[in-house]
Amino acid sequence: MDFNLRHLRIFADVVSTGSITQAAGRIGLSQPAVTQAIGRLEAQVGTALLDRAHRQALPTAAGAVFAARSARALALFDEAAALAGPRLSRTATTAQLSAFVALVKAGRSTDAARSLGIAQPTLHRAAAAIQKEATRPLFERTSRGLVPTRLGSILARAVRLAYAEMEQARMEVGETEEKDVGAIAVGAMPLSRAFALPVAVARFRARRPSMTVRIVDGPYAELLDGLEAGVLDFLVGALRDPLPSPYVEQEALFSDDLVVVCGAAHPLAGRSTVSPDDIRPFPFVVAVKETPTRRHFDRLIADGAPWRPGLVETGSTIFMREIMSHSEHLGCVSRRQAEAETRHGGVHILPLRLPETERVIGLTTRRGWHPTRSQAELLSEFRRAASV
CATH class of the missing domain: 3.40.190.290 (D-Maltodextrin-Binding Protein; domain 2)
Incomplete structure (x- = not known):
């Protein structure tokens, strides 16, 4: 994620007060600083987020959906950060969190630094800054490298889900202007790749030819991890019994033998x-x-x-x-x-x-997931193709 967390919080304050001046006073910044932060967000999404007419600062249509998504992203991060340390949610930067997540995924600082394209000392400083604000360890060192503690895993998952929400924010901002932005990532099991999913994607692409759809295959455990972390938007294929994770929910569509x-x-x-x-x-x-x-x-x-x-x-x-x-x-x-x-x-x-x-085939989604309009359209097409 390339959005600045501080800028997202500033934008949330402006939306809640309806005034740049009031928001500046509430958070202790100058009005030009608040205006500059909003301007950077607007440059990143490529459209106006606020209507500044009549001495107010009201969200545009794009600003309203961006505000809702960024609020979900911040809530996800803040809840996990509160478990790690009382100050972490306010002190952590996007760069530090990216380094932390990369280290959790890779387990080795050399691999994590390489994945981000930064030097190892830079990665170490960023990860150390996160750990400094935590009241409990986020990693433990083993013979296999650094392994996240349970708290470290919870925090990393929350950060990745917050990133996913902001990618959905980009998509929804584009949708307000009838533009296809971003990509939809689908975890596909063998049956779905041969039946229903190709038809669904073909129909979806006929309506949205500019939207990228990424079909990801692999072992079920990897697909489930990707879904839980927000890397994948949903899974299609054989459902599991019992439910494989408290973080997901399943929707049965048809049976097969x-x-x-x-x-x-x-x-x-x-x-x-x-x-x-x-x-x-x-x-x-x-x-x-x-x-x-x-x-x-x-x-x-x-x-x-x-x-x-x-x-x-x-x-x-x-x-x-x-x-x-x-x-x-x-x-x-x-x-x-x-x-x-x-x-x-x-x-x-x-x-x-x-x-x-006989096996039950259907959809697996994250619990509490809110699809964008384009994601919902692809889901609808899959349900339609699966009903044949």
Whole structure:
């Protein structure tokens, strides 16, 4: 985040009083200093935030949405900062907090400094300034480097969420002028990448061709961490039971089950009937551990299904498709994901029922998250595509 925290607080005071003069008196600054702070914020967002007519300073349409978002950002930071130390919320600078978050993420000062493009001594001074104001340790040193304490993790998460709110502020300011600003980041699990999400993004982009949509894949734990930290806006894919985190909420959209698939040249391709005994001789390529698909597959093996040991594990549908085209491997994937692959040819769904493999597919969002208009439109398109 490149917004100055002090400038955000000054802007909040001006909005609450409706006067630059009154705000200056309340916070003990000169009127020119307040005016300069507001001017810098307006330069950063590229539009006027205040209407200064009639000796008042009232927020413009852009200023109103910016004020609401910046208030959410400051509240998130202030609540966590109060746990760390009574003065931290007022003394910490954006540069210091950026260094602190980078150190929490990297664990090594060399990596953290490199990620910010600053020298290590600069990073150390910034992180030390944050720790100085804290009443309890924010880091502990281990053989693996610096590890944040629970308080350090809480503070870092709050800072990252505050940053995310300010990115949403940029988007909403642009929306007041019918401009597409920023990017929407979606954490996508395998099924959603093959079904519903491509259709949703295509429809969304037809209306908003200037808006960037970033599709991020990876292990579920990494996607969940990204969502909780505000790096990702929402997740689409298989829901978890129980709820994986107190910081998120889930919305069920449809159910799906698992099927066995094979390549076009496989001996079982085109068969009208397939029994468990028929698949006994063949190796499998399956999802990685700790995924709903893999847990179902492992349960079927434990229940005595006749799949032989020795598996190829992958999170890539492309790899699964290609290895099946060059071997007699069978795959185990979601039905809708398999149907998407069959439309491209080369993949066959075997007529074999896998009992009790139904999974709930839907959306995962941060608890208390307020989407921008464009984010809400993409969510709406995904719900629409998923309902087919």
